[in-house]
Amino acid sequence: MAFSLHRLHLFLLPFLALIPITNSNLTKDYYAKTCPQFPTTMERIIVDKQMAAPTTAAGILRLFFHDCVVGGCDASLLIASNAHTTAERDAELNRSLPGDAFDLIVRLKTALELECPNTVSCADILAVAARNLVSMVGGPYYEVVLGRKDSLESRASDVPGHIATPYMPMDKIIAVFASKNLTVQELVALSGAHTIGFAHCSEFSHRIFNFSSTSQVL
């Protein structure tokens, strides 16, 4: 795992295109009056978590991406499944989404509910956490406008088709990104996110030359 992120600015710019700033009511100072401690509470808990679990940054970045490409950056990925509905986070595709990232969001939401009940959305928490962590591990710092609303629903069946898999041919991956109005250049830039983080052996071991099924995997 490499934490050198000097190319990160290449992929964050297209990523912001997923947020239609011009047509929305998002603002820089959305919580200035209702929750002035929002930035400091975020920073304190994020620093603690990243120090204790250094894989958190990559986990949050991936979580943010997977949330945004399925119905927008609305925290629908954080909703748990219930007896009636299997939620996005339990889609087969998403099984390997990192536990430390979910844990950080729970910690942030819990702290902010105590300080400013019913005020800060999970969608904003995820957007700001991704920005703070990217910056913390050596990437750029960029402005995040606020005021996202959380989704009230989340369905595993909404996930397929929105997220590229390692098994997809290139033209299919390009088509998935094109459906989000992201160009090939933006797809390449966004893939730079893999500068940090882990992949499980099961995702790629079968493609290693002369791979033997009796080798140790997982």
Ligand code: HEM
């Ligand atoms: C282009 C299509 C993409 C494919 C096929 C893809 C696929 C994958 C796969 C298979 C993993 C390993 C998951 C695991 O084994 O746990 C992974 C990890 C990751 N992906 Fe992607 N990804 C894509 C695009 C993106 C984008 C656009 C971002 C963010 C901007 C992103 C961020 C990450 C991060 C940060 C990790 C590491 C997560 C961790 O360490 O916990 N990926 N990706």
Ligand SMILES: *[C@@H]1O[C@H](CO)[C@@H](O)[C@H](O)[C@H]1NC(C)=O
């Ligand atoms: C912005 O806020 C106004 C007033 O609350 C509302 O009518 C409008 O639909 C909002 N626009 C968007 C894009 O959410």
Ligand SMILES: *[C@@H]1O[C@H](CO)[C@@H](O)[C@H](O)[C@H]1NC(C)=O
């Ligand atoms: C992509 O762009 C087209 C044309 O501007 C627009 O109608 C469509 O809603 C956009 N799709 C997404 C996912 O933003």
Ligand SMILES: *[C@@H]1O[C@H](CO)[C@@H](O)[C@H](O)[C@H]1NC(C)=O
């Ligand atoms: C492939 O693996 C087999 C068994 O592990 C080994 O005997 C063989 O030499 C390998 N071939 C190459 C080209 O590495």
Ligand SMILES: CC(=O)N[C@H]1CO[C@H](CO)[C@@H](O)[C@@H]1O
């Ligand atoms: C680790 C894991 O669960 N991978 C699965 C991700 O989704 C694809 C497509 O549904 C499966 O083929 C993988 O086995």
